Amino acid sequence: MNVLVIDDDQLVCASLKTIIEADDGISVIGLGHNGQAAIDLYKDLQPDILLMDIRMQEMTGLEAGEQIIKDNPAAKILYLTTF
Amino acid sequence: MQKLVDKMILFICCLALFVSMVDAVYKIVAVLIAIIFAALLSYVDGKKLTIGLFLAYVGLCFYNLDLVYFLPLILYDIVSGDLIWLSALLILPYLVGIDGLPLAARLMIPLFMGLGFFLKQRSSSLELMKNEYHLLRDNAKEAAILMENKNRDLMEKQDYELNLATLAERNRIARDIHDNVGHLLSRSLLQTGALLAVTKDEVTKAGLTQMKETLTEAMDSIRNSVHDLHEESFDLEVEIQTLINQFSFCPVTFKYDIANNPPKEIKYCFIAVIKEALSNVIRHSNGTQVKITVREHPGFYQLIFWDNGRVELMGQGIGLLNMEDRVKALKGNVNIETANGFRIFISIPKILRSKYECFSD
Numbered sequence: 001m002n003v004l005v006i007d008d009d010q011l012v013c014a015s016l017k018t019i020i021e022a023d024d025g026i027s028v029i030g031l032g033h034n035g036q037a038a039i040d041l042y043k044d045l046q047p048d049i050l051l052m053d054i055r056m057q058e059m060t061g062l063e064a065g066e067q068i069i070k071d072n073p074a075a076k077i078l079y080l081t082t083f
Numbered sequence: 084m085q086k087l088v089d090k091m092i093l094f095i096c097c098l099a100l101f102v103s104m105v106d107a108v109y110k111i112v113a114v115l116i117a118i119i120f121a122a123l124l125s126y127v128d129g130k131k132l133t134i135g136l137f138l139a140y141v142g143l144c145f146y147n148l149d150l151v152y153f154l155p156l157i158l159y160d161i162v163s164g165d166l167i168w169l170s171a172l173l174i175l176p177y178l179v180g181i182d183g184l185p186l187a188a189r190l191m192i193p194l195f196m197g198l199g200f201f202l203k204q205r206s207s208s209l210e211l212m213k214n215e216y217h218l219l220r221d222n223a224k225e226a227a228i229l230m231e232n233k234n235r236d237l238m239e240k241q242d243y244e245l246n247l248a249t250l251a252e253r254n255r256i257a258r259d260i261h262d263n264v265g266h267l268l269s270r271s272l273l274q275t276g277a278l279l280a281v282t283k284d285e286v287t288k289a290g291l292t293q294m295k296e297t298l299t300e301a302m303d304s305i306r307n308s309v310h311d312l313h314e315e316s317f318d319l320e321v322e323i324q325t326l327i328n329q330f331s332f333c334p335v336t337f338k339y340d341i342a343n344n345p346p347k348e349i350k351y352c353f354i355a356v357i358k359e360a361l362s363n364v365i366r367h368s369n370g371t372q373v374k375i376t377v378r379e380h381p382g383f384y385q386l387i388f389w390d391n392g393r394v395e396l397m398g399q400g401i402g403l404l405n406m407e408d409r410v411k412a413l414k415g416n417v418n419i420e421t422a423n424g425f426r427i428f429i430s431i432p433k434i435l436r437s438k439y440e441c442f443s444d
Binding site for chain 2: 009011012014015016017018019021022082
């Protein structure tokens with residue numbers, strides 16, 4: 001299973017990648033740090049699952065998600081939030 | 084009262100003159116007639132009656148000269164206002180009877196008339212001043228009451244603003260903790276998780292697991308504090324007032340009668356219902372007035388939403404069903420009446436907080 005991870009905190013991205021890839025069946029095929037990167041990377045990589053932070057600078061995860069769903073109605077997006 | 088005293092003074096003066104000057108058997112008749120007319124003139128209110136009584140007395144003076152002695156008393160009631168011209172008529176019986184009057188009476192009667200005129204002017208101006216004083220006092224009292232009300236309104240507004248500022252500050256603190264400490268903790272948790280995923284050494288793994296548990300505990304503690312702060316900062320009255328301020332479709336009357344802050348589940352439910360109901364007014368009602376009442380009763384919380392528009396209930400819309408679902412989840416009741424405008428009654432029982440926990444997110 002291919003996963004795309006988007007979070008504006010690079011350390012969080014790297015940590016998530018390490019944790020996720022500990023499972024042999026899942027691989028992280030890309031990392032991004034803002035909403036626009038999520039849209040662009042989703043288009044290029046077409047992951048099975050997009051794991052994305054909600055609050056990010058410039059474009060939020062929710063805004064990016066709306067755009068991605070519009071272009072790919074079958075997209076599967078999993079949001080991350082602290083609380 | 085002052086006028087009565089004046090008339091008594093005049094009567095005593097006239098009586099003294101009359102008794103000292105006239106020596107007739109039936110002189111009491113003139114005194115009685117004068118008393119009756121003076122009393123009637125004080126008693127009657129109408130202008131026509133006053134003129135009639137006065138003319139009758141003047142007429143009687145031609146038949147009974149003794150009555151001329153009491154002309155100053157009769158003059159008292161007509162000497163002010165627009166009847167003052169009548170006083171000129173008094174000269175007639177006086178002139179007609181002047182030959183029959185002793186010299187002292189000829190002098191004293193005009194003197195008493197002058198006294199009557201003076202007393203009447205003095206009493207009238209006193210009364211005028213008294214009325215002005217009462218008016219001034221009433222106005223001052225009204226102004227004081229108005230000022231008191233304005234002060235109270237200002238104090239209430241100040242309390243409201245203070246409450247609003249406190250809530251905003253609590254919210255800001257909650258957000259800051261969430262954004263800063265919360266984020267750092269979750270990052271540490273993820274890093275620990277990542278290290279745990281790659282570490283093969285059992286000793287390091289055990290240490291990392293302990294660290295992860297500590298961080299998770301810290302995270303839970305912070306999360307609870309932030310939730311509590313956020314819950315405290317969520318004031319039902321302020322939130323409803325904010326919704327009303329944003330609603331410009333028609334005027335809204337809002338009554339809030341809740342002493343204790345209700346549980347957050349009820350607050351969220353009421354807010355959602357009011358939002359839905361206000362949006363229904365815009366979309367489906369021709370109402371021109373909305374009333375929202377939120378009350379606390381010993382056993383339950385009540386929300387009454389009413390608008391004076393006519394609504395055709397085409398079955399039950401999604402909005403109304405959502406309302407029912409929300410209220411029923413808290414063991415409450417929804418009643419909708421369309422007889423006189425559109426009215427939603429909602430009552431939610433007060434139950435222990437722990438019982439709500441299964442409904443909360």
